Amino acid sequence: MGLIQNGENEEQIAKQLASDAGKVIAMLKGTLRTEQGTDLTACLLYAAGLAGMACHEAVKASNGSFHVATVKDGRKFYFGDDVNRYLLEGRTSVFSFCNAVTNVTADTVRALAVSVVQRVGGEDLTIWNMPADIVYQRIKTCWDGIHENMTVRFCKAPSEWPVLYGIVMQNILLESIKVGAPAEEAGRMAMECALVISRMDTDSLKTNPADAYNGK
Numbered sequence: 001m002g003l004i005q006n007g008e009n010e011e012q013i014a015k016q017l018a019s020d021a022g023k024v025i026a027m028l029k030g031t032l033r034t035e036q037g038t039d040l041t042a043c044l045l046y047a048a049g050l051a052g053m054a055c056h057e058a059v060k061a062s063n064g065s066f067h068v069a070t071v072k073d074g075r076k077f078y079f080g081d082d083v084n085r086y087l088l089e090g091r092t093s094v095f096s097f098c099n100a101v102t103n104v105t106a107d108t109v110r111a112l113a114v115s116v117v118q119r120v121g122g123e124d125l126t127i128w129n130m131p132a133d134i135v136y137q138r139i140k141t142c143w144d145g146i147h148e149n150m151t152v153r154f155c156k157a158p159s160e161w162p163v164l165y166g167i168v169m170q171n172i173l174l175e176s177i178k179v180g181a182p183a184e185e186a187g188r189m190a191m192e193c194a195l196v197i198s199r200m201d202t203d204s205l206k207t208n209p210a211d212a213y214n215g216k
Helices: 007-031 040-061 081-088 092-101 108-121 132-154 159-177 184-196 210-212
Strands: 067-069 076-079
Touching: 007 040, 007 132, 007 159, 007 184, 040 081, 040 132, 040 184, 076 081, 076 184, 081 092, 081 159, 081 184, 092 108, 092 184, 108 184, 132 184, 132 210, 159 184, 159 210
Parallel strands: none
Antiparallel strands: 067 076
16 A cells, blocks of 8 residues: 555655645635634644545555445445554554644544444534535545645655645644644544545535535
């Protein structure tokens, strides 16, 4: 799969990606700016969503495997060790970047993961009280829009995608905390978003994609 294995190499790759992460952060902050300034809550939603999507898409691009759960209406959700390695394990996992600045615990994330499994296929699969498939469609639009000119350009291999967006998420978390967001709660919210999005693909959706653009 081309997973990053060596700890020293992990840290070197993370350092190399840090400056490029700044370009992604600048793009998000510019795109999500309002008359009142940058909407850091929206930035965190997108950053965490992109981190979760990076984990999922890296498995696909590296010919990894998922455990696929098909629910009653035919929608599919994606679990398994390969996606969890990027999301939850090691010093450059999405969780590790989150934990480093928020102290959100592994127990909290395990509870979130169990909750996602329990809610998959139901009406209450949400991200920050928004329907998960609407959030997914917005994140996917962003992912597709920056894939060639940022993700592929900045990363040498798909295994680096989750590292890049883990760094982006970490920096948005830091900015949010500096302006008063409770660190642990911000970390929990970020991991909830990343977890849910990492379990989804286009065949996980039940709504019309056009609804995402109409605010439904």
